[in-house]
Amino acid sequence: MCRAPARANLNNVKSERSLADAPRTETRRRDTRDALLDAALDGFSRDGFSGTSIRDLARSVGIRESSVYKHFPSKQAIFDALIDRADERLNEVAGTFSKAAGSDVAVRYEDIDEETLQTIARAIFDFVLHDSQFAKLRRLLVIEQYRDADVSARFHAYFVERPLDFQTELFETLLATGEFRENLSPEQTALAFFGPIHMLMQYAEQDEQRALHLLAGHVTHFRRTHLKEGR
Incomplete structure (x- = not known):
């Protein structure tokens, strides 16, 4: 007791x-x-x-x-969780970029010139290629996009749709500064600016220095064809 x-x-x-x-x-x-x-x-x-x-x-x-298997029931479940985590990361980054652009972008870029365009292009290029998590995610999606239709759709969204939408919104604001030629389409201007950058990201996998040289030349050409004379 x-x-x-x-x-x-x-x-x-x-x-x-x-x-x-x-x-x-x-x-x-x-x-x-x-x-x-x-x-x-x-x-x-x-x-x-x-x-x-x-x-x-x-x-x-x-x-x-x-x-x-205490954490994931299968390898596919690990892959799916990895993609979900990437979604969270990309939404976070997209939100940061959107806030960075903000409604005052026209004020900050009212005297936009080639140096500013070079900075924008290089920032996009460096983030995609050198952010460790994002660079690995990009390689993963490139490899797996032909195995899985959902992965293919995400690759298209991450590296085509979202960047183009963001650039279109950015150039819609920039065109309002009066520094660009008249009657330009924001979407087509964004495509003209971002399309070659997207291609050069692929090129950089083999020769980054050459890609950077071509990137600088692309921005110079874009300025000459889209900004008003004297900019």
């Missing part, structure tokens, strides 16, 4: 320890999940989806292969 309270107290202590350990356990679980997604981005962007195994991912993270 005297030992029952001791056992009850011991059970209470164990329960309290379990509750105290729960946040740490959840943190470790999230850390492992994120590490698996990072490893998947590295592997899928380098070797493709089919060329990267669950065993490869487990080895990269330092866990047993069976432990991967």
